Amino acid sequence: MKTLRIALAAFLLGGLPLAAVAQAPALATFPVGATTVTASALAGNLTTIWELAWGPDNFIWMTERPGRISRVxxxxxxxxxxxxLPDVTESNESGLLGLAVMEPFPLSVPPVATYWVFVVYxxxxxxxxxxxxxxxxYTTGATTLTNPLVLLGNIVATTNHSGSRLLVLPDRTILMTTGDALLASESQNRASLNGKILRMNLDGxxxxxxxxxxxxVYTLGHRNPQGLVQLPNGRVYSSEHGPSTDDEINKIEIGRNYGWPNVEGYCNLPAEATFCAANNVREPLTTWTPTIAPAGLTYYDHPAIPGWRGSLLLAVLKDNKLTQLTLDAAGLTIPTRTDFLTTFGRLRAICVSPQGKVYIGTSNRDGRGNPAATDDRILVLENRAFVPTATRAAASFAFDLFPNPARRQATVRLPAPAARLTVRDLLGRPxxxxxxxxxxxxxxxSALRPGSYLVQAEGAxxxxxxxxVVE
Incomplete structure (x- = not known):
């Protein structure tokens, strides 16, 4: 059907079925291992970019804090x-924040070119x-968004510590981070929606x-989480602002307590250790003291920049940088942290395209930066020497997949060893x-919902x- 054809076309064309254009001038280059990464500007003269999300339409979806929602x-x-948005209140840290885009009816007959766009503000x-x-x-070809439906409102807020990132999960639920709204004790109050990660169905x-x-309430004990990402293996990670110490990267586990305000960072003080033992506290994977103001968080796993594969990429506000966070095989520790891109000011939003390009939104016009004349900007980080391998493989690499349709299991039979098998949904997500x-x-x-998927085999x-098709 239509959605499957679109997804296949995206893979066959290297991830982006758009006409090629001249490359933008390089603003900077830097090494990632043996790879040279080039930074250039995709768009400029924007105001406090808060979210960048790669949409199922192969466009970048963007929010700006004053209230603008755009496709790029x-x-x-x-x-x-x-x-x-006519009713956004932008004051200090408040305004239009996180965004998520999804295709709500991927298996509809006839196909419907409709997307749901979730925003929190x-x-x-x-x-x-x-x-x-x-x-x-949003309907393809339209010039506006329609049919607003409030899924959740009346959340306590102030001009600081509002969160908020959104993440649509494969089970068609949505996660929403909330800040403590400067009411620290509310983070431990299970009746309050502040200082939490919330989980709801797509209708609220x-x-x-x-x-x-x-x-x-999905998790509690958060101060101000501003990054949220799910890996192909299902693990969820979040970045979170600490007070004057202990910014955190957390592995999000259902029902866990993340300690705030009783615990700052690790459970390494006597009172903290007691609280952690009694309240099922999940310690962070890594912390920063002094704080750096971690923001947008994504996962990179593309051959275009091999040195970043299997890592989290973190956009950082106060310390003006992009940080690579490597993960161990179990996803439980961060062995190394490496900084890049330190000359473009405050970085808040980040996403990755199917072509392996990284898009970063600056936040220099948020009242705490020093904006350049063309700020705020969407920056593109790419390996310009990378030539995508055609997904349309030679007959010698064609693989068997059976049974198809399948229920709980399917067998892949390869003609030659493969480095990796990836099952993707029709939004292109692993x-x-x-x-x-x-x-x-x-x-x-067994964990997949019935529907159509793509199985991708990567080999030498x-x-x-x-x-x-999963039944």
Whole structure:
């Protein structure tokens, strides 16, 4: 059907079915291992870019804190404004914040070119600042967003510590981070929505399998989380602002407590250790003291920049840098932290394209930076020497996939050893990754929802993709 054809076309063309244009002038180059990464500007003259998200339409979706939602053509840099929210309150850290875009009806017949656009922002209600999550509808070719539906509102807010990132999970629920709104004790109050990561269905209702029946609270004990990402293996990580010490990277685990305000960083003081033992506290993977103000967080796993593969990439505000965070095999420790891109000011938003390009949004016009004449900007980081391997593989690399349709398991039979097998949903997101030891591999599909997927095999002689239907 249409969505499957679109996804396949994106892979066959290296990830982006858009016309090629002349390369933008290089603003900087830097090494990542043996790779030279070039930084250039895709778009400029923006105001406090808060979110960049790679959409299922192969465009970049962007929020600016004053209230603007736009689509950005990643080939030309053209910014198409879709909507300026009329009730956004921008004051200090408040305003339009996180965004997520998804295709709600990927298996509809006939196909419907419709997307749901989720945004979280601050607004004023009877002179009181609050926060809400709203779902809009976008139809391909339209010039605006329509059908606003408030999924969650009346969240306590102030002009500081509002969060908030959004993440749509493969099970079609959505995570939303909230800050403590300068009410630190509320982070430990399970009846409060502040200082939490919330999980809800796409219509705002409470999932039946949340940790506490009838509660949106997924995790608690957060101060001000401003980064959120899920890896192909399902693990979720978050970045979080500390006070004057202990900015954190956390592995998010359902039902866990992350300590604030009783714990700052690790459970390494006597009172903290006691609280951690009694309250199921999950310690951070790494911390920074003094603080750096960590913001947007993404995962990089593309051959274009081999030195970044398997790492988290973190946009940093106060310390004006991009930080690579390597992960161990279990995803439980961060062995190394390496900094890049230190000359463009405050960095807040980040996303990765299917071509392996990294897009970063500066935040120099947020009242705390020193904006250049063309700020704020979307920067592109890329390996310009990288030549994508065609996904349309030679016959010698064609692989067998059976049964298809499949239920709980499927077998992949390879003609030659493969480095990796990846199952992607129709939004192009990895939902399962496996590293086969031989020529046969069994895919465990038990955690996947029924529907259409793409199975991608990467080997020394190329990459091949086949469609798979899970019943």
């Amino acid at each position: 053509n990643p080939a030309t840099g053209q910014v198409s404004l879709l909507l300026t 601050n607004y004023t209600d009877q002179s009181v600042l609050k926060e809400k999550l709203v779902r809009y509808t 209702t409470i999932p039946a399998d949340n940790p506490t029946p009838g509660s949106l 939902v399962l990754t496996q590293y086969p030891a031989g020529l046969d591999a069994t895919l465990d599909l 002689t190329g990459t091949a993709t086949r469609s798979l």
